[in-house]
Amino acid sequence: MQGTEYGDETLARNMAAELRARLAEGRSLRVYCGYDPRTADLHIGHTITMRKLRQFQELGHEVIFLIGNYTSLLGDPSDQDKLRPVLTAEQVAENARTYAEQAFKILDRSKTQVRFNAEWLSELSFIEVIKLAENFTVQQFMTRENFANRLEKGDAIYLHEMFYSLMQGYDAVALHTDVQVGGTDQLFNILTAGRKLQEARGQRPQIGIFVSLLPGTDGVVKMSKSVGNHIPIMSEPEDMYGKVMSIPDSAMLIYYRLATRYTPEQIAKIEQGLRDNTLHPRDVKMQLAREIVSIFHGEAAAQRAEEHFRTVFQQRELPAEMESYAVTGTPTIADVIAAAKLASSKNEARRLIAGGGVSLDNRKVSDPFEAVNPAEGGAVLQVGKRRFVRLVKAG
Numbered sequence: 001m002q003g004t005e006y007g008d009e010t011l012a013r014n015m016a017a018e019l020r021a022r023l024a025e026g027r028s029l030r031v032y033c034g035y036d037p038r039t040a041d042l043h044i045g046h047t048i049t050m051r052k053l054r055q056f057q058e059l060g061h062e063v064i065f066l067i068g069n070y071t072s073l074l075g076d077p078s079d080q081d082k083l084r085p086v087l088t089a090e091q092v093a094e095n096a097r098t099y100a101e102q103a104f105k106i107l108d109r110s111k112t113q114v115r116f117n118a119e120w121l122s123e124l125s126f127i128e129v130i131k132l133a134e135n136f137t138v139q140q141f142m143t144r145e146n147f148a149n150r151l152e153k154g155d156a157i158y159l160h161e162m163f164y165s166l167m168q169g170y171d172a173v174a175l176h177t178d179v180q181v182g183g184t185d186q187l188f189n190i191l192t193a194g195r196k197l198q199e200a201r202g203q204r205p206q207i208g209i210f211v212s213l214l215p216g217t218d219g220v221v222k223m224s225k226s227v228g229n230h231i232p233i234m235s236e237p238e239d240m241y242g243k244v245m246s247i248p249d250s251a252m253l254i255y256y257r258l259a260t261r262y263t264p265e266q267i268a269k270i271e272q273g274l275r276d277n278t279l280h281p282r283d284v285k286m287q288l289a290r291e292i293v294s295i296f297h298g299e300a301a302a303q304r305a306e307e308h309f310r311t312v313f314q315q316r317e318l319p320a321e322m323e324s325y326a327v328t329g330t331p332t333i334a335d336v337i338a339a340a341k342l343a344s345s346k347n348e349a350r351r352l353i354a355g356g357g358v359s360l361d362n363r364k365v366s367d368p369f370e371a372v373n374p375a376e377g378g379a380v381l382q383v384g385k386r387r388f389v390r391l392v393k394a395g
Contacts, residue, residue: 002264003052003257005184005212018207022178029178031056032064034117034171035103036072037095038087042102043230044292045214045223048258050106052181052211057111064175065103069096070118071167074160102233105296120174121167132166135200136193141165144188169193173201181209185222214258217243219251237297241305242386244289249281252288260291312388318380319388325381326394327372333358333381334368336391342383357384360391 001019006012022029033049035042053063072092087095100114124132141147141162150157165188172180172194180190187210195205213222216229223230231243247255253274256267273279286306294302308319325340337349337358350368352358358365359382360372372379374391381389 001209003211005210007184007187015207015209019179019209022207029056029061030064030176031061031179031181032066032115032171032175032177033181034066034068034071034168035099036068037092037099038072039225040095040098041225041230041232041234042099043223043225043232044259045216045230047106047233048211048214049181049183050103052209054106054108056179056181057108061179062113063107063111064113064115064177065100065107066171066175067096067099067114067116068168068171069093069116070121071164071171072096074164074167098234105233115175117167117171117174121170124170129163129166132170132197133163135196136166138162140192165189165193166197169195169197172206173197173203176203177206178204179207179209181211183213184210185213186210212254212258215247215251215254217247219248231292233296237293237301237305238308239386240296241289241293241302241309244292245285245309247285249285252281252285255288255292260288261295262291308386312386322380322388322390324378324390324392327374327391328394330371330373332368333360333365333370333372336372336381337383340381340389342381342387342389352383358382 001012001016004012006015031053033053035046053065057063069092072087072095073089096116100112104112142151147157147161168189172190180194182190187208190206190208190210194208198205215221216223216227217231218227218229221227221229225232231240235243244255253267253271256262256270257264262270270279270284274281274284286309289309290302290306293305297305311319325336327336331339334346334349334353337343337352338346343349343352349358353365353368356364356366361379362382372391374393378390378392381391383389
């Protein structure tokens with residue numbers, strides 16, 4: 001239960017007591033957490049629940065990494081103050097393609113079952129869905145904070161949004177789970193919906209293990225790609241290091257507690273050092289960035305990322321080493337950015353230029369149609385704060 005967060009002492013004691021009783025049976029428990037591929041990237045915020053799954057794996061329990069390829073078609077309204085956009089099945093499939101591989105950065109591949117909830121949710125008939133809904137009242141849903149806030153503001157609450165909880169609750173039924181891990185925004189889905197549906201189907205209700213939500217790089221709002229404050233698991237070491245360094249000092253200890261391998265005792269020493277000024281916040285944050293990069297990319301990559309950060313941001317110099325891109329003919333700057341994989345498309349390249357995020361030899365680029373014709377010694381293209389490529393003439 002280390003690192004768990006319930007917001008209610010009675011609930012925390014009840015869940016701990018149920019978990020002890022289940023463990024006393026002397027068998028491996030079935031533990032799962034679901035991840036909806038609403039986007040293609042898992043981010044560091046997702047790894048908080050993954051770390052708890054990994055703890056269960058190391059203690060000999062059966063862990064299921066559930067990809068919500070069916071729930072993603074609707075989208076979880078738990079942390080939303082407005083209606084989520086609806087995705088197509090094709091968009092969800094493309095987003096889900098690399099989810100398991102990303103998760104294996106944290107989970108033990110050999111001990112992880114990967115499941116997709118379309119396997120059972122797509123088979124439910126309309127009358128079966130109605131029978132699931134019979135277990136709940138509209139009043140129960142209206143007690144949810146996000147729905148209550150929208151109702152008070154006069155904003156629409158669509159009936160289909162309520163079905164997400166039924167879908168997630170049915171996941172627990174289909175998997176016959178003992179434990180579900182989730183963030184604190186999942187209390188309703190796990191405890192009210194999941195446990196209720198399991199009991200209705202004659203199963204013992206699962207135990208909810210809840211962990212705190214990691215704030216994004218703004219240090220305030222829950223990490224989310226839609227907000228733009230996320231750190232993708234698959235981001236390059238230098239980019240990941242720089243993004244961790246961008247978080248406000250006030251969020252550092254939260255990151256240490258939730259996103260690192262540090263023990264509570266080690267974190268307490270860091271907290272004390274910050275309090276009595278024996279540790280400088282900059283050094284503590286660099287230590288944090290090193291740790292997070294090393295988790296996903298290894299110690300050597302973390303060291304290189306730190307050297308890159310010192311060179312580019314602290315010494316205000318160009319990195320000693322950078323990739324080269326051979327320019328053929330005289331393409332536009334937007335063409336080069338897209339071809340060099342510094343943006344996902346020409347349209348994104350144009351948006352970066354319009355936002356002032358592109359420089360060529362320390363000169364801000366304002367025209368996406370500017371022709372690129374590097375001199376004999378090459379030219380340095382910078383996109384954003386952390387990405388550099390040396391442009392050279394082909395041939």
